[in-house]
Amino acid sequence: MNLSGLENDRLLAALRGLLAAKNLVSAAEIAERIAATDQASPAQGAAMVARAWTDAAFRARLLADGTRAAEEFGIMMRGAPPLGVLENAPGLHHLVVCTLCSCYPRAVLGYPPFWYKSVAYRARAVRDPRGVLAEWGTVLPEGTRIRVVDSTADYRWMVLPRRPDGTEGWDEPALAALVREGDMVGVTIPRAP
């Protein structure tokens, strides 16, 4: 049947009704998934970043196996794709994109933001990463090379940004509050106020 031109809310309602009548998918099961997914947010990734900035052993575990490190934070990783963590360093900046669809480390960052799913971001990030960073006003230190990571297959990738100067002695919650969603994708870099 031709699906183009169907009104979306009507199609969703019809499909849900049909799947419920067949005892395949209930409204309660969908609601449970929505509630679970809504719990994931960039605050989880930010907490992991702050721990990595203050605890060298955790940082090593995070870089070696992001999935197990996330589980240390009580994040449910069973059934989620493996998490890889990309460490920014002096002279090296990471930027994550999915040019084919919108693969995103949802378990630790939540739903992907609108821009991450956009045609412009997907097309430009691998070819004009500096121009893309400029859209956020992000300018990297001179001599920094960019490693764009195109998330094409089974891993999901999160950036471990560099700890900002001027945050010596800060505790984990204060550091975590500095870290935004875009810092963990690589479009922005965290800054101390």
Next chain:
Amino acid sequence: MAEDDTTRPRAHHDLGGVAQYLCEPVDTSAHSLTDFDREVDGLRQVLGQKGIMTVDELRRGIEAIPEAEYLRLGYYQRWLRSITAILLEKRVIGAAELEAALAAET
């Protein structure tokens, strides 16, 4: 030597580096998800957990949407279109019963 990407027979969802979008600005503003978005996302998750369809099938169904429509549809509208097409293809649902369910929703 890098040839112009118009010479490469790429699929329309395969967007990396495609020249026609290089001058398009990125809309960096925050967009909230709608109830529709969350419900399609949740439905997809349940279908995956139950082994009714895989995420790879979802992607194939999205990629099968004709280019003009792919670019016009919203993100979760593509998902819903794909989910419906895959469930029809796998005979999890039938076209006639979907037509009837659609008629009942008007």
Next chain:
Amino acid sequence: MSGAAPPLFAAGARVRVRLDWPEQRGPAHIRTPHYVRGREGTVLRPLGRFANPEDLAFARHAPILPLYHVRFDQRALWPEAAPGDEVVVEIFGSWLETA
């Protein structure tokens, strides 16, 4: 392509992505982006083994294939790229050959 065991590459191996367009031959689901096909890169590290999405997408039996993180100089992909910038892509072993 299916059937033959794909070669195993170690970190540092020079590889070439097969110049192939299965999507031109019929319904397909390909996770190797167009812009790296036929290009040479370097294996950063093996990422483990995963079921082939090209088969999962059609609910077919999916062989388990090695997956690699492969680094490309952006200059080798697009002439206007800044020197030193890179793109790293996850690529299944079935798409890679020794360069």
